[in-house]
Amino acid sequence: MKYLAIKQHFNHMKDSDPPGKIIGLTGGIGSGKTTVAHLLQEAGFPVYTSDDRAKDIVNDNPALKEQIQELLGAKAYNEEGKYDRKYVASIVFNNDELLLKLNALIHPAVRKDFESWISFQTTDYLFKETALLFELGLDKECWKSLLVTADDNLRMKRVMDRDGKTYREVENVIEKQMAENEKIKRADFIIYNNSDLSQLRLETEKFLKQLNEFAV
Template identity: 30%
Template sequence: MTTKPWILGLTGGIGSGKSAAAQHFIDLGVHVVDADHAARWVVEPGKPALARIVEHFGSDMLQADGQLDRTALRNRIFADADERRWLEALLHPLIGQEIIQYLARAESPYAILVSPLLVESGQHRLTQRILVVDAPEQLQVERTMVRDQSSNEQVQAILKAQASREERLRHAHDVLLNDRDLHWLQTEVERLHSYYLTLRGGQI
């Protein structure tokens, strides 16, 4: 009888380095599910969620090839909190179902759910433990501007829509301060991985 893997939630604000941390956990053999990927799967052509989005927001939410026009949708919901709430109410349960199915396939001692909205979306309830990749806000802004070629204002708007740093840290069992280079981040991930392998069910 194999024991079911426990689930670690991995989160962090934009530009914190959570994707780089997740990638290193994957390199160490940990089963990782990315909520952003699940969010893309549920709105693929032919899925009911896409039809509901078009019905609600109109056909200008579709690209010529029938795929969701994410930029158009993002612009609409960032401008209107009610519309954002409508979309979240539609997508969050569907994304949750996708995540649960993918986590169930894990064969590593623990599995990781990576989600930028782990706390806000309620996805943290699927996890037994939470790791927050944290970075000073100024560093988050600089990294994101370089990575996405975006303006300071655009990054600030995204930061405002995400849970505050304090809110994320309040839920954290572990915090990885990622204010140095990639080598430092990977060393910290390896240290945490060794520790997590000693845990049963995510607790000491």
């Protein structure tokens, strides 16, 4: 099994590109995307975790909170005024139109937060972690993209063990996400996470080495 595959014939950076090269980091549920993000941080690279920041922004941004309540109703927030993720998921999971409208509200707020975060970074490479990198077309805003992937059955087992979900529940989530073969076609860098943590660490190191060699 080849754990790290990298597309050939990259386009070189243009003179107009920003000094910090943004690499979009993505992966489907159970792929190990978050673990790779932690490994990159351990290696000294700044990682903006879009999904985690979104969880804070929906609570901390009054204007966004009002917009979400207008779209989904007052129950989108609980009695303590906190975003009710479970309730929201229950009404948008099988409603693609509503989910699209919700993302259209949250994404601009997250993007503004990301742009603010960038202004404080000084490294050559910045990583933007987001589960919907390709689905929302955010890869077009990045210098390159890195996909963390694994065999479907392994991903399902990981999520079942981690979250206590049934096979069918996890299958429903995976079916809602972009197919892995389509993500692989779009990604510039790919890490295959079909083994254990020690192997994933090695593959992440290989990716960083390849990245540095490419930049020379």
